[in-house]
Amino acid sequence: MQRFGIGVVYHQNQRTVACGQCGAAWQERFIGVSYFNSDGRKSDGESHLCPRCIMAPLTVDFVIEQEIALALTCSDGRDAAQVRKDTIARYEEFLASPISPPIPSRNAG
């Protein structure tokens, strides 16, 4: 029995979320990835996932394609190739960056 599902959440603007898995800050644009519990409702606050923590059945490529499609819908006249390039670059930059540790809550030593 599956306790959690994973799904996409669409929204109209951009917002910065903290990944519930690794703690990284990620700026969602138009689309985000979240856990849902068995009731189909998000748990507040800690359900967001950054691109690095996206897992099956979703893939980063899928989310990128969705974001590109939404960005093109919302931006009149922008060059489609440029939107695609910018979006992919944003994800690649995030994925290439070192994992920033979560805010320490206790002494390690």
Ligand SMILES: [Zn+2]
């Ligand atoms: Zn993460």
